[in-house]
Amino acid sequence: MKKNYKLLVNSINWALAGVLTLLGFGSCSEDRVEYGTPSARYTVRGTVVDKATGKSVKGIRVGYTPGSAYVMYGTVPVVYGLTAATVSDANGDFNLSGDAFPVTGVPVPVYVDDIDGAANGLFKSDRLYIDFDKAEQTEKGKGWYNGEFTVTTNVYLAGQTADE
Helix, strand or coil, X not given: CHHHHHHHHHHHHHHHHHHXXXXXXXXXXXXXXXXXXXXXXXXXXEEEEECCCCCECCCEEEEECHHHCCCECCECCCCCCCCEEEECCCCCEEEXXXXXXXXXXXXXXXXXXXXXXXXXECECCEEEEECHHHCEEEECCECCEEEEEEEECCEEECECCCCC
């Protein structure tokens, strides 16, 4: 009886090894593990312009917080800090990129603030809403990476006085 039992166990082991071999299970894979989460890079680029003079403005912070763009569970969204931010250069140009996940159909708020004080003139803070559903795809994706999506827009800021 003991001999038959050992033969049965060995036969089952050989059968299972054969099935696993035929199905191609292996542990040597060089593919990137992505855990089934699509991702993309989102970019907003443009120029900050003085609304009154039409001249470009440097030293303006442009940033966004996609997580606070919508009301969740009936609460008012709160800005906890910018997810991505940049400062306009000497020509007023900015290029803001991030890997955040915008919700389809919900515009992402982009905050524009004068952080250098009176150095380049005083400007009122502003907020734009960017719809990435209408963005241009500027980089192709592969696998779960969907590529890069870019929106180009100019920001027109109104000046303010020192006492405002």
